[in-house]
Amino acid sequence: MRAIIVGAGITGPVTAMALQKAGIEATVHEAYDRTADGVGAYLTLAPNGLAALRVLDIDHRDLGGFDTPALELRGSGGRVLARLGMGRDDDAGTVSQTVRRSDLYTRLRDEAVRRGIPVEYGKRLVDAAVVPGAGSGAAGAAGVVGPPGAGAAGVVASFADGTTAEGDLLIGADGLHSRTRAILDPACPPPRYTGLLNTGGYASGVTVDGPRGVFTMTFGKRAFFAYANRGPGDVWWFANVPRAREASADELAAWTPERWRAELERLFADDAGPALELIAATPQVIGPWNTLDLPRVPVWHRGPIGLVGDAAHGISPTSGQGASLAIEDGVLLARFLRDHRDPAEAFAAFEALRRGRVERLIAQAKRTSNQKIPNPLTRVLRDRVILPLVSRAAARSTRDWVTDYRIDWNTPTTPTPTPR
Numbered sequence: 233m234r235a236i237i238v239g240a241g242i243t244g245p246v247t248a249m250a251l252q253k254a255g256i257e258a259t260v261h262e263a264y265d266r267t268a269d270g271v272g273a274y275l276t277l278a279p280n281g282l283a284a285l286r287v288l289d290i291d292h293r294d295l296g297g298f299d300t301p302a303l304e305l306r307g308s309g310g311r312v313l314a315r316l317g318m319g320r321d322d323d324a325g326t327v328s329q330t331v332r333r334s335d336l337y338t339r340l341r342d343e344a345v346r347r348g349i350p351v352e353y354g355k356r357l358v359d360a361a362v363v364p365g366a367g368s369g370a371a372g373a374a375g376v377v378g379p380p381g382a383g384a385a386g387v388v389a390s391f392a393d394g395t396t397a398e399g400d401l402l403i404g405a406d407g408l409h410s411r412t413r414a415i416l417d418p419a420c421p422p423p424r425y426t427g428l429l430n431t432g433g434y435a436s437g438v439t440v441d442g443p444r445g446v447f448t449m450t451f452g453k454r455a456f457f458a459y460a461n462r463g464p465g466d467v468w469w470f471a472n473v474p475r476a477r478e479a480s481a482d483e484l485a486a487w488t489p490e491r492w493r494a495e496l497e498r499l500f501a502d503d504a505g506p507a508l509e510l511i512a513a514t515p516q517v518i519g520p521w522n523t524l525d526l527p528r529v530p531v532w533h534r535g536p537i538g539l540v541g542d543a544a545h546g547i548s549p550t551s552g553q554g555a556s557l558a559i560e561d562g563v564l565l566a567r568f569l570r571d572h573r574d575p576a577e578a579f580a581a582f583e584a585l586r587r588g589r590v591e592r593l594i595a596q597a598k599r600t601s602n603q604k605i606p607n608p609l610t611r612v613l614r615d616r617v618i619l620p621l622v623s624r625a626a627a628r629s630t631r632d633w634v635t636d637y638r639i640d641w642n643t644p645t646t647p648t649p650t651p652r
Contacts, residue, residue: 233257233575234257234398234399235256235257235399235401235402235403235569236258236261236398236399236401236402237259237261237402237403237405238355238402238403239260239262239405239407239541240261240262240341240351241541242340242558243540243561244262245260245341245344245349245351246284246285246288246340246559247403247561248260248562249290249340249343249344249349249562250288250563251566252347254567254569254570255570256569258349259350259351259399260341260351261352261389261391262353262355263357264354273332273432273470274330274331274333274432274468274470275336275549276318276328276329276330276331276552277292277295277297277329277330277331277336277559278552278553278635279326279328279635280556280560280635281553281555281557282326282329282556283637284556284560284563284639285559292326292329295329295331295335296332296335297329297330297331297332298330298444298463299329299445300328300330300446300447301318301327302316302317302447303315303316303446303447303448303449303458304316304442304446304448304449305450306451306504306505307450308453308502310450313451313615314619314620314623315623316623318552318635330445330460330468354393355393355395355397357406357411357412358390358391358411359390359415360388360389360390360402360415362386362387362535362536362537363386363387363388363398364386386398386400386536387399387401387536387537389402400536400575401536401575402537402538403539403540403565404539404540404543405539405540407543407546408524409423410539412537412543413539416531416532416533416534416537417531420529420530420531423525423526425524426524426525426550426598427474427475427476427523428456428472428474428475428550428604429472429474430470430519430521430522430523431473431492431496431521432470432471432517432518432519433468433469433510433514433516433518434466434467434468434469435466435467435469435511436466436467436514436515437513438465438467438506438509438510438513440459440467442461444463445461445462446461447460450504450505450507451614451615452499452500452503452507454474454498454500454502454503455472455606456471456472456604457469457470457500459506467513469511469514471496471507472523472601472604473495473496474604478522478524479520484520484521484522489516489517492519492520496511497511523548523601525547525548525597525598526546526547526594527594528591529544529545532544532579532582532583532587533576533582535575536579538575538579538582540558540565541558542558544586544590545587545590545591546594548597548598551596553593553597553634560639563639564582564585564586565578567639567641568582568645571645589637593634
């Protein structure tokens with residue numbers, strides 16, 4: 233079996249390496265003609281994502297991040313509202329890791345290449361069709377082309393540069409604005425704006441209070457601010473800025489670095505904490521950009537074409553689970569393809585297992601995002617009732633359904649898996 237993977241971000245290389253482990257050949261096709269090494273913000277990998285990487289013999293210590301074992305939530309005046317663990321130590325001794333996004337996908341891509349997996353650049357997907365006789369390298373019969381789900385033998389992917397690729401299946405790992413998703417279902421609802429702009433940066437030469445790696449998060453009077461001490465004089469931070477409607481590309485471009493920095497200084501001027509100092513010590517503030525999610529994608533697959541990662545279930549970064557869920561996806565889908573062999577059957581089994589978990593997390597993340605939007609009434613309920621209850625429940629719990637999730641690679645899947 234040969235797979236065409238669309239997208240060389242985080243999900244694509246992980247899926248390719250998992251397929252290789254399952255004995256399935258894959259080639260990764262990336263739309264851009266170059267990499268984006270060193271560009272962008274950072275993310276957190278939770279223990280469930282790190283455990284999925286261990287299935288592929290990838291050690292979290294090789295990803296370039298740092299331990300972020302806990303977070304502390306505060307009000308605008310500095311009062312501590314809750315303390316929460318970001319996943320507990322497991323048998324492998326790992327806790328959540330915070331890593332630059334570009335460092336993560338660069339390391340994953342390089343590891344995939346080291347393992348002999350081809351990555352082709354400048355391959356922007358235009359169309360994909362199911363073709364009898366395609367796959368396993370055989371050319372499809374001319375003129376015999378059906379839509380996804382036609383029950384044919386393989387897939388032909390067409391790219392903007394005029395080239396094509398053939399395989400037994402195609403996996404869309406092409407993110408929130410997935411072209412593969414649009415091919416499968418042109419009527420799929422677009423990503424939803426969650427009411428927040430995102431921004432962040434890396435401050436240097438600043439000392440902040442608190443243990444190394446613990447995120448301090450403040451529900452400010454006008455916006456939300458968070459930071460973590462990576463090491464002496466090295467502080468990573470982000471901010472969520474409420475905005476009633478999604479900003480257009482022109483509106484985002486109008487926020488010059490100077491103007492955006494001044495806006496952030498205004499937003500956090502009346503809050504306790506080091507936000508102003510950290511912003512001033514940041515050479516280049518990242519953003520702003522719209523925060524989006526995908527509450528429900530009706531069609532995850534048709535025949536031998538399917539979706540993984542953000543293409544299937546984009547989640548707000550508020551969750552701290554976007555990358556971890558995508559990594560889980562790649563490993564789980566490979567396991568189903570290993571055991572079922574028929575791509576259509578494997579995609580269906582994968583969806584049956586995954587949809588409930590990811591959609592529950594997307595809804596939870598949206599509720600968290602809503603709490604970051606200042607409102608006098610909800611602020612009282614959040615600070616005095618919701619967060620204290622969450623903190624006490626987390627302290628009592630011996631298992632977390634999100635971060636304690638583990639993939640059993642060695643146990644074969646059944647033809648009709650039961651959703652968890």
